[in-house]
Amino acid sequence: xxxxxxxxxxxxxxxxxxxxxxxxxxxxxxxxxxxxxxxxxxxxxxxxxxxxxxxxxxxxxxxxxxxxxxxxxxxxxxxxxxxxxxxxxxxxxxxxxxxxxxxxxxxxxxxxxxxxxxxxxxxxxxxxxxxxxxxxxxxxxxxxxxxxxxxxxxxxxxxxxxxxxxxxxxxxxxxxxxxxxxxxxxxxxxxxxxxxxxxxxxxxxxxxxxxxxxxxxxxxxxxxxxxxxxxxxxxxxxxxxxxxxxxxxxxxxxxxxxxxxxxxxxxxxxxxx
Numbered sequence: 298x299x300x301x302x303x304x305x306x307x308x309x310x311x312x313x314x315x316x317x318x319x320x321x322x323x324x325x326x327x328x329x330x331x332x333x334x335x336x337x338x339x340x341x342x343x344x345x346x347x348x349x350x351x352x353x354x355x356x357x358x359x360x361x362x363x364x365x366x367x368x369x370x371x372x373x374x375x376x377x378x379x380x381x382x383x384x385x386x387x388x389x390x391x392x393x394x395x396x397x398x399x400x401x402x403x404x405x406x407x408x409x410x411x412x413x414x415x416x417x418x419x420x421x422x423x424x425x426x427x428x429x430x431x432x433x434x435x436x437x438x439x440x441x442x443x444x445x446x447x448x449x450x451x452x453x454x455x456x457x458x459x460x461x462x463x464x465x466x467x468x469x470x471x472x473x474x475x476x477x478x479x480x481x482x483x484x485x486x487x488x489x490x491x492x493x494x495x496x497x498x499x500x501x502x503x504x505x506x507x508x509x510x511x512x513x514x515x516x517x518x519x520x521x522x523x524x525x526x527x528x529x530x531x532x533x534x535x536x537x538x539x540x541x542x543x544x545x546x547x548x549x550x551x552x553x554x555x556x557x558x559x560x561x562x563x564x565x566x567x568x569x570x
Contacts, residue, residue, distance in 0.1 A: 306547045307479070307506035308535055309373065311337040312513070318357060320513035322364050324528065328511060329368045331532040332539075334551035336365060337373040337393060337508060355384050362388045371551065373416060379407040386411045396420045396448060399431055409438025416479065418446040421460055425469060432476070444477045445470055446508065447499075449485025460485045462495050467502040479506035489526060493534050500541045509534060 310328045312321055325336055338358065358374060365372050373391035376382050377398050385392065391414045398404050399420040408415050415435055419428045432443050447467060449460025462485030470478050482495035496507055512525040526534070539549055 304547050305505065305550050306500060306538070306542045307335065307551050308333045308549060309335040309337050309479070309506060309508040310531065311339050311481075311483075311508055311510035313339045313510070318360075321361070324511060324513050325361070325364050325370065326368060327528050328531070329370055331528070331535050332549055333370065333531075333535070335371040335373050335391065336361070337375070338389075339375050339393075339395075339510070340377070355381075355388075358385070358388045376404065376408065377401075379403050382407045382411055386413055389413060391416055391444075394418060399423060399428070402434065405431060405434050406438055409435045409440040411440065413440075414442040414444060415440060416444040416446055418448050418481065419450070419463075419466070421449070421451045423450070425466060425473070428470075429474065432474075444479055444506075445474070446479040446481055447485075447504075448481035448483075448508075462486065462499075464495075464498050464502050467499060467504050471503055477505040478503070479508060480504040481508040483508075483510050483525065489530065492526065492530075493537060496534055496538050497541050500538050500547070501545070507538065 308331075310331075310333045312324060312328075328336065338361065358372075362372055371390040372388060373393050374385045374389035375393040375395055376385050377395065382392070382404070392408050392411060393416045394401075394404065394408065396418050397420070399418055400423070417428070417432055417435065419425075423431075428445060432445060435443055447463055447470075449462045451459070452461040462480070462482055467478055467480065470476070480496075480499035482492050482499060486492050486495050492509070496509070499507060509531055510525045511528060511531045535549075542549060
């Protein structure tokens with residue numbers, strides 16, 4: 298029998314600090330109306346070159362956190378540097394380790410010390426066993442509150458994307474570990490047209506959550522903007538995956554909150570199978 302977490306589907310909206318800040322704040326409020334539960338703050342890979350300073354970046358986090366407290370949304374923030382973990386932990390409810398950092402042992406060691414859930418995204422060239430080794434490294438450091446995320450692997454089949462989404466990884470990981478499994482279909486798709494289909498497939502395969510990047514306006518300064526969704530597309534996908542979730546007996550709700558409230562659920566004190 299599936300437990301209550303298995304019947305939950307979490308929706309995460311990713312937004313980028315490189316976007317216009319006033320637009321970002323407005324976008325957060327609109328995202329809430331689309332039944333999202335968590336806002337993920339993503340940084341350009343060399344964001345120090347884009348913003349004046351890291352102080353400016355984290356100053357924005359403080360303001361965004363205030364807005365999220367008003368809307369009831371949780372905050373997930375990407376960390377890619379060991380120096381950032383302490384200050385980000387002050388504002389973030391969840392720490393995000395993106396694909397480029399998934400085998401960065403000093404960073405994994407640092408987030409293992411933080412008393413925050415960690416979403417660990419699979420690297421482009423990582424096997425599932427390597428992903429689990431990174432997760433175990435975090436657990437051995439003292440943090441067992443880990444979420445695994447499939448975001449695509451490098452293959453020969455991609456036309457316009459940098460990766461191919463590995464849908465088969467979802468049921469395999471669920472057999473291997475008692476952890477939440479989320480999916481980020483944006484970069485594993487060959488364009489926005491396939492994001493909906495991949496999102497439906499991920500939910501049907503058993504994903505506990507989806508991460509969908511949403512853009513402000515039509516700024517195309519950065520080449521990764523093409524796969525990001527506008528707010529209407531985001532809301533439409535959420536409504537469509539609801540239909541799949543309903544068939545599977547899943548409810549659109551924050552599975553992390555369910556996990557925290559259900560003391561008897563085995564995932565609360567998970568063990569590696």
